[in-house]
Amino acid sequence: MLRLITALRRRFFPEHHGDPQELQNAFRNHYLHFRGLLTANNNALELMAEAEQMLASGRPFGMAFVRGNCTALSVNVYKMIKHLTALADNGGYQRLPSRFKEISGRIEAILDRQPTIGAGPHILGMDQIDRTSIDLVGEKMANLGEIRNRVGLTTPDGFVITATAAGEFMAGGELQTEINRQLKSLDIDNLEELYTISAAVQQLISVAPLPEELETQIQRAYFQLADRASKEVLVAMRSSALGEDGMRVSFAGQYRTQLNVAPEFLGRTYKEILAGKYKSQAIVYRQQRGYRHQDVVMCVGCLAMVEATVSGVTYSRPPGDSRGNGVLIHAVRGLASGAVDGDVPHELWRVARYAPHPVLASPTGITGPALLSPDRLAELAEVAVRLEAHFGSPQDIEWSYDATGRLFLLQSRPLGEAESGALVTPPTADGDQPPPLLAGGATVSPGAACGVVFKVASSLDLLRFPPGGVLVVKSPYPDWAVLVNRASAIVSETGQAAAHLATVAREFGVPALFGVADAFTTLGDGQLVTVDASGRRVHPGRVESLLSEQPAKPALMRGSPIEQLLREVLAQITPLNLTNPASPYFRASACETLHDLTRFCHEKAVQEMFRFGDRHGFDKRSARQLVVETPFQWWVINLDDGFAEERQPDKHFINLSDIRSTPMLALWQGMTAIPWAGPPPVDLGGLGSIIFQSTRNPRLDPAVRSGLTARNYFLVAKNFCNLSVRLGYHLALAEANLSEYLTESYISFQFKGGAADNHRRLLRVNLLGDILAVFDFRVEIKGDTLTARIEKRPREYLEKRLMVLGYLLIHTRQIDMVMADEEVRDQYRVKILADLATILPNHEPLAIGTNHDQ
Amino acid sequence: MTNEIRLLLVDDEKDFLEVTGKRLARRGFAVKIALTCGEAKAILDHEWPEVVVLDVMLPDLNGIQFLKEIKQKWPLLPVILLSGHASVQSGIKGIECGAYDYCLKPVDLEELIERVKIAYQESRAV
Numbered sequence: 019m020l021r022l023i024t025a026l027r028r029r030f031f032p033e034h035h036g037d038p039q040e041l042q043n044a045f046r047n048h049y050l051h052f053r054g055l056l057t058a059n060n061n062a063l064e065l066m067a068e069a070e071q072m073l074a075s076g077r078p079f080g081m082a083f084v085r086g087n088c089t090a091l092s093v094n095v096y097k098m099i100k101h102l103t104a105l106a107d108n109g110g111y112q113r114l115p116s117r118f119k120e121i122s123g124r125i126e127a128i129l130d131r132q133p134t135i136g137a138g139p140h141i142l143g144m145d146q147i148d149r150t151s152i153d154l155v156g157e158k159m160a161n162l163g164e165i166r167n168r169v170g171l172t173t174p175d176g177f178v179i180t181a182t183a184a185g186e187f188m189a190g191g192e193l194q195t196e197i198n199r200q201l202k203s204l205d206i207d208n209l210e211e212l213y214t215i216s217a218a219v220q221q222l223i224s225v226a227p228l229p230e231e232l233e234t235q236i237q238r239a240y241f242q243l244a245d246r247a248s249k250e251v252l253v254a255m256r257s258s259a260l261g262e263d264g265m266r267v268s269f270a271g272q273y274r275t276q277l278n279v280a281p282e283f284l285g286r287t288y289k290e291i292l293a294g295k296y297k298s299q300a301i302v303y304r305q306q307r308g309y310r311h312q313d314v315v316m317c318v319g320c321l322a323m324v325e326a327t328v329s330g331v332t333y334s335r336p337p338g339d340s341r342g343n344g345v346l347i348h349a350v351r352g353l354a355s356g357a358v359d360g361d362v363p364h365e366l367w368r369v370a371r372y373a374p375h376p377v378l379a380s381p382t383g384i385t386g387p388a389l390l391s392p393d394r395l396a397e398l399a400e401v402a403v404r405l406e407a408h409f410g411s412p413q414d415i416e417w418s419y420d421a422t423g424r425l426f427l428l429q430s431r432p433l434g435e436a437e438s439g440a441l442v443t444p445p446t447a448d449g450d451q452p453p454p455l456l457a458g459g460a461t462v463s464p465g466a467a468c469g470v471v472f473k474v475a476s477s478l479d480l481l482r483f484p485p486g487g488v489l490v491v492k493s494p495y496p497d498w499a500v501l502v503n504r505a506s507a508i509v510s511e512t513g514q515a516a517a518h519l520a521t522v523a524r525e526f527g528v529p530a531l532f533g534v535a536d537a538f539t540t541l542g543d544g545q546l547v548t549v550d551a552s553g554r555r556v557h558p559g560r561v562e563s564l565l566s567e568q569p570a571k572p573a574l575m576r577g578s579p580i581e582q583l584l585r586e587v588l589a590q591i592t593p594l595n596l597t598n599p600a601s602p603y604f605r606a607s608a609c610e611t612l613h614d615l616t617r618f619c620h621e622k623a624v625q626e627m628f629r630f631g632d633r634h635g636f637d638k639r640s641a642r643q644l645v646v647e648t649p650f651q652w653w654v655i656n657l658d659d660g661f662a663e664e665r666q667p668d669k670h671f672i673n674l675s676d677i678r679s680t681p682m683l684a685l686w687q688g689m690t691a692i693p694w695a696g697p698p699p700v701d702l703g704g705l706g707s708i709i710f711q712s713t714r715n716p717r718l719d720p721a722v723r724s725g726l727t728a729r730n731y732f733l734v735a736k737n738f739c740n741l742s743v744r745l746g747y748h749l750a751l752a753e754a755n756l757s758e759y760l761t762e763s764y765i766s767f768q769f770k771g772g773a774a775d776n777h778r779r780l781l782r783v784n785l786l787g788d789i790l791a792v793f794d795f796r797v798e799i800k801g802d803t804l805t806a807r808i809e810k811r812p813r814e815y816l817e818k819r820l821m822v823l824g825y826l827l828i829h830t831r832q833i834d835m836v837m838a839d840e841e842v843r844d845q846y847r848v849k850i851l852a853d854l855a856t857i858l859p860n861h862e863p864l865a866i867g868t869n870h871d872q
Numbered sequence: 873m874t875n876e877i878r879l880l881l882v883d884d885e886k887d888f889l890e891v892t893g894k895r896l897a898r899r900g901f902a903v904k905i906a907l908t909c910g911e912a913k914a915i916l917d918h919e920w921p922e923v924v925v926l927d928v929m930l931p932d933l934n935g936i937q938f939l940k941e942i943k944q945k946w947p948l949l950p951v952i953l954l955s956g957h958a959s960v961q962s963g964i965k966g967i968e969c970g971a972y973d974y975c976l977k978p979v980d981l982e983e984l985i986e987r988v989k990i991a992y993q994e995s996r997a998v
Binding site: 046054092122202759 | 955956957958959960961962963964966967968973974976977978983986987989990994997
């Protein structure tokens with residue numbers, strides 16, 4: 019009989035009969051893998067949050083961020099799989115690696131995708147080009163062809179060396195591969211490195227040999243052009259970048275234009291213009307606007323030089339006022355480049371948009387005859403209105419008159435979106451501001467900003483420019499644009515709104531004041547000033563009244579290729595499809611994203627730890643009921659060093675005093691600091707709704723249900739605690755690791771379910787989210803599921819948050835039933851925050867935050 | 873000191889190697905540095921490092937290849953890979969071949985120190 023009982027007991031309650039030391043070692047090994055898996059899980063979730071936050075913030079990021087994030091994430095998920103496989107030690111989870119490789123392969127394919135450059139001719143004549151040629155000739159030349167062949171206005175004769183030609187040249191001899199390698203780890207905030215790499219990459223392009231066939235084709239096209247002109251012509255070679263369309267970004271002046279190129283220099287100059295794509299300011303600009311370098315392909319227009327007597331830039335409407343009246347015309351003597359580079363004396367006219375286009379405002383201070391006669395002003399205004407109508411938006415037009423009086427159009431592009439809203443800000447009223455150091459000039463980018471003056475006169479000065487400094491220059495050269503992401507404001511002695519630096523400043527939302535006489539000599543390096551670009555003044559010190567209510571900086575990344583790429587990659591990463599461990603679909607083969615894999619691995623790792631116990635009689639030895647006086651039963655499983663070392667008298671129970679797990683004790687302290695007052699009085703609506711829900715769904719099953727969560731379990735080690743709570747109808751999971759290393763330290767919390775109807779459950783989840791956000795948890799709410807996390811904080815800081823969680827676990831149970839409306843929720847919020855203030859007497863004053871994502 | 877962790881740092885960027893080596897030494901590690909796999913092998917044979925930090929790109933042998941050699945001879949020695957060029961595949965390959973961790977350059981020194989310490993502790997616990 020005794021033998022039969024023993025046999026039955028062994029059958030149903032297996033015990034380990036091996037060497038206890040061996041079992042201890044095996045368990046420790048398991049626990050190490052479990053801990054490794056938790057750390058990797060924690061890192062992976064943090065990386066996902068980081069990528070999502072970056073996307074939401076609109077802050078600039080480059081491919082280095084996207085690649086770095088995806089790589090670190092893949093490494094951590096793969097580590098989880100390795101740890102889980104080791105935990106299973108029975109050859110389980112064989113499908114996981116293949117699922118992982120499939121998903122990470124998809125991610126890598128998105129990261130490595132190259133823009134396709136269409137096949138086509140290497141050269142296209144200007145008479146063959148219109149807007150439909152954009153994929154071959156770039157936006158600038160496509161627009162010029164459109165003006166020539168569709169609008170019927172005069173443009174210089176010439177041809178374009180196409181994207182196909184550039185693509186073939188850059189792909190040959192692994193040129194692009196080598197360039198990408200050099201740029202991959204470039205830190206654009208390190209200006210010295212930026213200049214070095216920019217120069218090296220440009221050099222690589224300049225010394226690479228042009229394909230012989232292309233060289234011949236360029237020469238042939240040139241001689242045909244010279245034939246048509248019946249003389250030897252010099253050409254202007256202009257970059258026309260492809261890949262910027264679809265965005266209202268202005269790469270104006272970032273790239274090279276070379277004037278007066280003789281036929282023997284065509285090949286060399288072509289390469290220089292291709293190399294201009296990697297000028298330092300172009301690299302910075304692309305990074306800030308979210309363009310990969312390979313997204314931009316350089317087409318090059320070769321246009322017969324116009325022997326210009328007067329040139330300029332016309333805005334079909336005043337910048338920043340798309341419904342404004344009047345065409346703005348900037349004119350300079352000679353070539354148009356003077357108007358754009360910014361330091362040649364110019365005349366500014368405002369001419370009516372309606373015929374006969376009378377002059378509305380004339381330039382001041384002209385000595386001698388004006389550069390433009392009323393007829394020419396009328397002609398320019400008429401052309402501007404016509405081009406605006408043709409292209410469907412206000413235009414920024416470059417032009418030249420030759421010696422015969424013939425008007426040539428050199429370029430027309432939309433006035434950038436960032437220009438909207440610029441220049442119309444009324445000057446700030448005088449308040450209690452200190453007398454200005456400087457006054458006057460032209461607002462070329464509105465707003466006000468404060469910073470320390472840093473004068474830049476050479477490239478060497480650029481390298482020392484401090485982040486947040488006020489850039490003070492004599493002339494607004496395009497080269498200074500490399501500082502536009504660092505400068506808080508720009509002040510220039512010369513220049514006007516058409517200067518390239520002004521365009522970029524508007525785009526980046528950097529206040530800029532140009533044409534301020536003596537700025538360079540009046541302002542001293544290191545001086546703290548407030549630049550009021552709208553009010554056209556520079557004040558000493560920090561003037562708060564000017565700095566408040568500044569508009570938010572433009573979100574430069576919106577809609578950019580890199581932003582789109584990150585969105586695409588995140589679609590393979592963050593969606594969570596595996597929510598219910600009890601579902602038959604909760605399996606490796608159903609994992610569609612990296613988030614699914616982390617969720618799966620985490621759940622299975624906890625199960626494996628239990629299974630280890632099952633196999634080795636571990637649960638019978640170690641799962642102890644906590645001896646406490648609470649209405650609920652709590653079970654504690656020691657994973658490693660979570661219990662006091664002295665031998666426990668009873669294998670079935672454990673006293674709180676014998677628990678050594680710091681995170682569990684912190685949670686417990688929060689759970690018990692204020693006695694639970696029992697279920698709240700339920701309003702009839704709430705009760706009715708519970709009855710209704712119970713009828714409709716008798717299981718009332720929270721999504722995350724598994725066999726393990728039927729009881730309230732603490733899994734503990736000295737620094738670790740994982741708590742599954744099923745109190746009433748909701749399920750909560752709290753997990754914390756309070757490591758001596760910040761990289762391993764975290765708290766995570768999940769909460770789902772409830773007995774009441776959806777509205778009440780959501781109100782409770784919102785309340786929890788609000789409270790947790792007050793305590794700096796990163797909260798995410800989807801439906802009635804809340805997740806909250808904190809990582810990489812010191813131990814004492816996390817202990818306090820565990821007390822908060824402990825309190826919430828107990829005191830928010832069943833309150834969903836009384837959550838009739840926002841008012842009740844707010845009453846609970848006040849009570850909870852007051853309670854928490856007594857539990858955490860040393861906590862900083864509590865602010866009621868609502869910064870959770872929904 | 874006897875309680876210093878013996879650390880081998882292998883990287884072909886001389887400046888990075890020397891600066892990082894010195895900073896880690898100042899933080900209490902017994903640091904050996906190597907510019908090539910050849911140099912690293914000699915140190916591995918004679919100095920018994922307890923943690924290796926290894927750049928993926930090395931002049932005489934691919935870092936992953938070298939990682940495999942290390943893991944074959946010293947399977948319990950934790951190796952942390954460093955890479956200046958993030959690539960999902962190279963990261964996965966590193967872990968597959970037994971790397972303890974994979975860090976991207978520029979690496980934060982504090983983070984590297986923590987990872988080295990954790991790797992060391994775990995290797996002792998096994």
